[in-house]
Amino acid sequence: MTLGGLNRGRSMLSQIAPDEYLAFFRPHDFLARESEKPDGLLQILEGWACKYRLLSDGRRQITALFLPGDFCEPQWALGRAPTQPIVALTNLRARKTPCQAPPSGPVDAQSVFWKNFADGCDRQANWLVTLGRRTAIERLAHLLFELFERMRHAGLAYGQQCALPLTQMDIADLTGLTPVHVNRTLQTMRSRGLIELQSKWLRIPDVRALREVAAIAGTDAAG
DSSP: OOHHHHHHHHHHHHTSOTTOEEEEEOTTOEEEOTTOOOSSEEEEEESOEEEEEEOTTSOEEEEEEEOTTOEEOGGGGGTOOOSSOEEESSOEEEEEEOSSOOOOOSSOHHHHHHHHHHHHHHHHHHHHHHHHHOOHHHHHHHHHHHHHHHHHHTTOEETTEEEOOOOHHHHHHHHTOOHHHHHHHHHHHHHTTSOEEETTEEEOSOHHHHHHHTTOOTTOOOO
16 A cells, blocks of 8 residues: 555544544445444445345335435434335445434534434435326436435535446336336437436436426425
């Protein structure tokens, strides 16, 4: 290891409190299993994960996405066991802390923690509207707009683009569409100049236009 790499490693470790440690996961590794009490809270530092439900015939519905900065999951601090499994979609690095709300400190970690919980509840409500009322192109536009805004708030958007490590099957399982329908809808969105997708990166040439297609009202919390 070079001196620069060693110094960066020491800097990263110096930000971890004594009662915290880093946890690493590979794609498809479980962060949590259904009904198994977690041994700590996870705050994702790098990578993506998802929560999902499998039907008896094997069909999957992804019910939540966890991106950098998200806690997985805040309600575990209330003593709740996971009701659905959570798996890594990419290589993932997380900070693991005791299974309780963070204590108050110079930086109000509690406010950040509970805001994360409230934001997740808002997203779930928006996803319910999406699955119940939005058309296929509105569903995809809403999803991509939401993910871009979340990455932007996390400081991980670069201009009008951000990473998008989702497969078309993942997108289908998020939006309740078939992979074929997702593929056709994405092609339509590309041809209309709403999005550009290349090498697991999303670029939105006109964010306002995508927001309009997503049928997002002024009061919606898409981010």
